[in-house]
Amino acid sequence: MSTSESVVKVMLVDDHILVLEGIRARLEQEKGIDVVGQATDGLEALERVKDLKPDVIMMDVSMPNMNGIETTKIFQERYPDLKVLILSMHDNREYISQLMFHGAKGYILKDVSVEEMVSAIRTVADGATYICRAATETLFRHGETMEPVESKLTPREEAILSRVAKGLNSKAISNELNICVRTVETHRQNIKSKLDLNTTAELTKYAYDQQLL
Known part of the structure; x- marks a missing residue:
């Protein structure tokens, strides 16, 4: 889909009600974004997605009953066209790697601006990947990069x-x-x-x- 031509339908998943309501209130002020529903854990999200039919799921990682990693994996298996954007307080390399491996299209932290959040939603809705700067730095820090070698690519x-x-x-x-x-x-x-x-x-x-x- 092209976010410049149609409304992005978003479903929010987080076990903290105040967080859900706050994010929903912020996003509902944005033109071109329609928050179609919310859930408080992975199991509820899996039930509601069938009726809500969102374009993007914006979901936390740490939740009761079923966490974001397991939920993302099931979404990828059942709804391969559904875009999962992780919104987390955890700046954790293992979380980021696992979620991207299991099909998440983006990862942002909860302290990002509303402008960056909206940009991330629209980016993943268009089929691209969005990882905020802090998460990118976490993914590649601690001396885990290697010295460049002769490229195999043209x-x-x-x-x-x-x-x-x-x-x-x-x-x-x-x-x-x-x-x-x-x-x-x-x-x-x-x-x-x-x-x-x-x-x-x-x-x-x-x-x-x-x-x-």
């Missing part, structure tokens, strides 16, 4: 990978590089094959390690 593939790592979707990349979407998709598949990587988090880490960002 300059064109590196240009595409750097944009994938920044959260651009294939259409946006095609516009920037003035090539067709099908060519971008072919390059993306070649990149994954050459690097033996599959997830956006893995590709982003490789781009970071190779100083492509």
Whole structure:
């Protein structure tokens, strides 16, 4: 979908009612975003999503009954087109890695501005990935990056990978590089094959390690 052409339907999932109501009140003031419902844990979210049919689920990680990681995994299996955006207070590398591996399209912290929250919602709704700066730094800190080695990729593939790592979707990349979407998709598949990587988090880490960002 294109967020510039249609309303993004959002469902909120958090076990803290005050947090839910506060975020809902903020988002309901935003043009182009419709908060269609809310849930207080993963099990309730799985029940409600069938009727609410949101485009984006904005969900916490730590919740009773079923946490955000397990819920994200089930959403990916049952509703592969549904976009999951994690909104958490936890700046935790393991959480971020697991959630992105299981299909979350974005990860932001609860102290982000409402403007960044809205930007993240619209970005993941369009099919791209959004990880806030603090979460990105957590993902790649503690000396876990490696020294750049001779790249396995062509300059064109590196240009595409750097944009994938920044959260651009294939259409946006095609516009920037003035090539067709099908060519971008072919390059993306070649990149994954050459690097033996599959997830956006893995590709982003490789781009970071190779100083492509």
